[in-house]
Structure formats: structure tokens, C-alpha cells
Amino acid sequence: MSELSVSIRERYLATLDVIASAAKRAGRSPESVKLVVVTKAQPVEVARAAVEAGAAILGENYAEEGVMKIQSMRDFSAVEWHMIGHVQSRKAGLVAANFNFMHSLDSLKLARRLDRFAGEAGRTLPVLLEFNIGGEESKSGWQASDESRWQGLLAEVADVLSLPNLRVRGLMSMPPLGESAEFSRPFFQTLKRLQEFLSDQFPQADFTELSMGTSTDYEVAVEEGATFVRVGTAIVGPRHYKTETE
Numbered sequence: 001m002s003e004l005s006v007s008i009r010e011r012y013l014a015t016l017d018v019i020a021s022a023a024k025r026a027g028r029s030p031e032s033v034k035l036v037v038v039t040k041a042q043p044v045e046v047a048r049a050a051v052e053a054g055a056a057i058l059g060e061n062y063a064e065e066g067v068m069k070i071q072s073m074r075d076f077s078a079v080e081w082h083m084i085g086h087v088q089s090r091k092a093g094l095v096a097a098n099f100n101f102m103h104s105l106d107s108l109k110l111a112r113r114l115d116r117f118a119g120e121a122g123r124t125l126p127v128l129l130e131f132n133i134g135g136e137e138s139k140s141g142w143q144a145s146d147e148s149r150w151q152g153l154l155a156e157v158a159d160v161l162s163l164p165n166l167r168v169r170g171l172m173s174m175p176p177l178g179e180s181a182e183f184s185r186p187f188f189q190t191l192k193r194l195q196e197f198l199s200d201q202f203p204q205a206d207f208t209e210l211s212m213g214t215s216t217d218y219e220v221a222v223e224e225g226a227t228f229v230r231v232g233t234a235i236v237g238p239r240h241y242k243t244e245t246e
Contacts, residue, residue: 001052004045009053011235012037015218019229022222033222036082036103038214038232040065041239044072050236051076059103059230061085063094070098084172084211084230086140093117096125096165103172103211103228106130106140111160118165126167128211128228129160133190134176141173147190150197157198161205170209170227171195181217188212188224195225 001009012035020030039047040061047058047069057080060066070081080100087095087102089110095102096117105111105127118125135145142153161168171194175187191212199207213221215234222229233239 002049005049005052008046008049008055008236012050012053012055015231015235018219019222022219026223026225028222032227034228036084036211036228036230037235038084038230039069039236040085040232042232042236044069046236048073048076051079055235056080057082059084059232060099063087063091067094067098089113096123097121099125101125101169102127103230104128104130104140105160105166106142108156108159111163111166115163115165124165124167126169128170128172128209129157129168130172131191131194133173133187133194136176139174139176144190144194147193150194153198154201157202161202168205168207170207170211171198172211172228174214175212175217178217181220184213184217185220185224188221188226192225 015035019033019035023030023033034057036057036059037050037055038059039050059082061084066081066083082101082103083095083099084103086104087110092110092113096114102125114125130141131144132139132141133144144150171191173191175184178184191210195207195210209227210225211228212226213229215231218229218231
């Protein structure tokens with residue numbers, strides 16, 4: 001194992017320990033939480049080192065950068081590649097044909113394009129619905145900061161659920177940036193309530209997964225029910241570059 005892999009493994013295992021402790025405090029099994037190691041804006045050698053260090057799921061924010069890494073790492077066939085960033089409609093084909101999972105499905109328009117391209121590729125793409133629970137104009141996702149308006153989300157959610165080549169698995173969100181991890185807690189609690197609301201409205205659907213929490217607040221996210229946490233810099237270090245603007 002390279003020196004880089006050894007250092008990443010130390011931080012990866014430390015992150016797993018934090019996740020396990022948070023899960024136990026919440027009365028949950030540590031195995032109920034999946035760690036997505038975010039390798040966006042990192043060179044391929046860092047992504048390779050992360051897998052050698054034990055990472056089973058890698059998260060990418062930019063379609064073209066992610067596809068380049070996927071193609072460069074075909075020898076790591078067991079790795080799951082998750083799209084976690086905003087995807088422009090024109091890049092839906094890249095995501096549908098190459099990624100194993102998408103956390104950031106943020107509109108019906110994008111859903112329809114992903115469905116079409118996944119069908120053409122002969123694939124079914126598991127997705128999470130992204131909701132904007134902080135009310136920030138800069139954030140993607142269906143607007144869900146006002147709980148009194150959740151009923152208005154149901155028509156489009158039903159349309160997404162009807163698409164044959166997408167498999168909705170749950171929800172995702174990115175709360176506003178705060179000065180502490182505790183700042184994120186009420187936003188995570190809101191997403192959990194939204195999960196329960198949608199599960200009641202669509203009992204036949206699967207909203208099991210909750211993707212929430214990053215390097216700064218993933219411990220709180222686990223305490224509030226996250227089943228995916230997206231951790232990058234705390235494991236692989238600062239980003240090196242950005243290869244694509246979306």
C-alpha cells in the first residue's frame with residue numbers, strides 16, 4: 001500500500017469510528033450507514049488510493065470528471081460510483097450510462113432525460129430526490145423549506161416514481177452552511193420529516209435512504225437518520241483542481 005493510501009486509510013477508519021459511535025448513540029446499527037468518499041476535484045491517483053485504503057463508494061460532483069475516473073479505474077470493478085452534484089440536462093446521458101447511483105435528482109425535467117438515457121443504455125438507475133430544505137436560491141432541488149407547501153410536491157414526485165428506468169430510493173439534501181455541525185441538525189430533522197411524509201403519501205414507494213451530512217456535520221447527520229454520508233476533505237484532503245464547470 002502506498003504512503004498516500006496508508007494516510008487515507010487512517011482517516012477513513014477514523015471516520016468509520018465516528019459514524020459507528022453516532023449510530024450507536026441514536027440506537028442504530030453502524031452498518032445502516034454507508035460512507036461515500038468524495039473524490040471530486042481530486043486526481044485519479046487519489047481516487048485509486050482511496051479504494052486501496054478501503055473505500056467502496058466514491059462520490060463525484062462533475063459528470064465528465066467522474067466518467068474520466070470511472071474509465072481510468074476499470075480494474076476496480078467492485079467500486080460504486082455515485083453522482084452527488086448538480087447535473088445539467090445536457091449531461092444526463094453521461095450519468096445514466098456510467099454511474100451506479102445518483103444522489104442529486106433535482107427536477108422532473110432532469111428525471112425524464114435520465115430515464116430516457118438509462119432506457120437507451122439498458123439500465124435502471126437508482127436515484128435520490130434532492131430537496132432544498134434551507135430555502136437558499138443558490139441551492140438545487142425541489143423547494144421544501146416550507147412544510148405547509150409539501151402537498152404541492154406530490155404531483156411531480158408521482159411523475160418521477162412512474163418513470164420505468166429510474167428507481168427512487170430516498171431523499172438527499174445539503175443544508176445551509178453554518179458555523180458548527182449543530183447548525184445543520186434542524187435541517188436534517190426536516191428532511192427526515194419529509195421522508196416520513198412522502199412514505200405516508202406513497203406507501204408503495206421506497207424512500208429508505210437519506211443522503212445528508214458532509215465532512216463538517218456527518219456525525220450529526222448520522223444521529224438524525226442519515227443512511228449515506230458524503231465525506232471528502234476529512235478523508236482525502238483538500239481538493240486539487242476543478243476540471244469542469246456546470
